[in-house]
Amino acid sequence: MKKWKYLTMTAVLGSALLLGACGSETESEEATNGSQTTETAAAGDAQLTGSVSGDGSSTVAPITEGLVEEYAGTQPDVKVSVGVSGTGGGFEKFIAGETDFSNASRPIKDEEKAKLDEAGIEYTEFQVAYDGLTVVVNPENDWATELTVDQLKKLWIEDGTTKKWSDIDPSWPAEEIVFYSPGTDSGTYDYFDEVILDGSDLVKSATLSEDDNVLVQGVAADKNAIGFFGFAYYLENQNKLTAVKVDGVEPTNETIESGEYTPLSRPLFVYAKNSALKDNEAFYDFMKFTLENAGEMAETVGYVKLPDAKYTEGLTALEGLK
Template sequence: MKNWKFFMMSTMIGSALVLGACGNEETEGNGNDEETEKLSGSVSGDGSSTVAPITEALVEEYSAVQPDVKVTAGVSGTGGGFEKFIAGETDFSNASRPIKEEEAAKLDEAGIDYTELEIAYDGLSIVVNKDNDWAKDLTVEDLKKLWVEDGTTKKWSDINPEWPDEEVVFYSPGTDSGTFDYFNEIILEDEDIVKATTLSEDDNVLVQGVKGDKNAIGFFGYAYYLANKDSMNIVTIDGVEPTNETIESGDYTPLSRPLFVYVKNESVKENEAVYDFMKFSLENAGEMAEAVGYVSLPEEKYKEDLDALEGLK
């Protein structure tokens, strides 16, 4: 496998991923050396920008195994991805949160059966500007006090009177993002986010925003922090820093979360390329997740999902 760590961070978000390079005659990275049946066709997906780095690495590797299969994966956010999934436009949908009841109901109305697959763990990371040498640790309650709209001008000194009496500048994933949904559920508890927050589905916009303002604070997936850790500071939450170990163990609570791919059952049954790509993804998701800065699942979980995928055939 190639070393994919941080390869895609500066170029991928905000555009569709379309990869189809020349390959070889042997299977690469799928756990065996058997000759692979060559396929052709197309596979389409969309969804979470948080999951997208894993998908991009998988698509690139898969193109070496099946060069005649064109895999596209847009990054319109978890909610936007589900909209396309519901409309029947995609074979799979990446998500950084579980599917909502209303989304599942719309899929049922549309007659679309699907299967949920977990592919990695993420630790939603709270970051501040590199010159911020005061906000090194925050509690969950501090986060709520900062981020919930209450009609006041938020200042760092509101959290600690020894901190600067300067207005906080907020950056957040957009409302179509599963990362926003997760933060909303865990931190905001469905209250309104600060009105002055800059919202963007493009995590690179958030990265640049935090880098550019001493008083900025933002949040996004762990991989995006790792890709930019030399130019921003991570904030520990209740004394715990997000790392591979604390995310996997659950010690980084409540901001640890699983990442998902939802696949259309009919596509798996009727399109061999969809089945083959999803199988390849599950067989290699752990390694690719680690390579781009996330945390792999236990092997038994990948096996469970592979069994579920096989059961759709």
């Protein structure tokens, strides 16, 4: 996983705190005698200990990783561990009772809800950001920089043929297309399946991976390649990829937030176990920190923040679970 831009922000904040610590000994004593340290004040709570565990979407991961890094500065004695096994894989661990929360780049499925109900696990859904699922091609590809939804279906749905660019448009090269896709445990795959594949099979020749960086590298290395993944991964690699316009609309913060970039705009989620929120003060505090800071972190790592009212709704729901 890359070191995201929030690390720079963290360094600046850290420098500011160090500069503030260079005052006189008397000033330090006065600060120490205050009701809270700087870190505690930032967290808004007493210092906590404990552990928190999560897993799930690689798309949501950059937001969560940034929040974990920032949270460690306010609650250093709380250990937050987050795996990246894809939305489906994350829900499997959530259902098995192995995690406190599950990151997802799609809404929970009915069968997953049923399994959680069977396991006696109650949960709450929180939205944390918007994403635009981004279709990308190699920069040497100057013919397929704009595609319609119908062309995406023709490209990606398995039809028993070896697909060439010229099959999509006769004026395009008669060269075989190389496909890169998130794995089937990925919420990004599920969302693409819903809005593009319509439940049909994905092209069998596609290289699948739960690691979006593998997909980035594959498309960047082959002029006949095409792939898709979350908007943030495109932004981090836009010097070696071209984002495809869909029905004439380019994925940007503005088009994703407005819904103009359709049908590939989507919300991102965190699903939290209610019993853990009640019994684990550290987890409750981390989720509160998440909802208070997810919008800013989403923008920092390349996604789109929700309207402030959405985060307020989430915090109200969280407070009701304490």
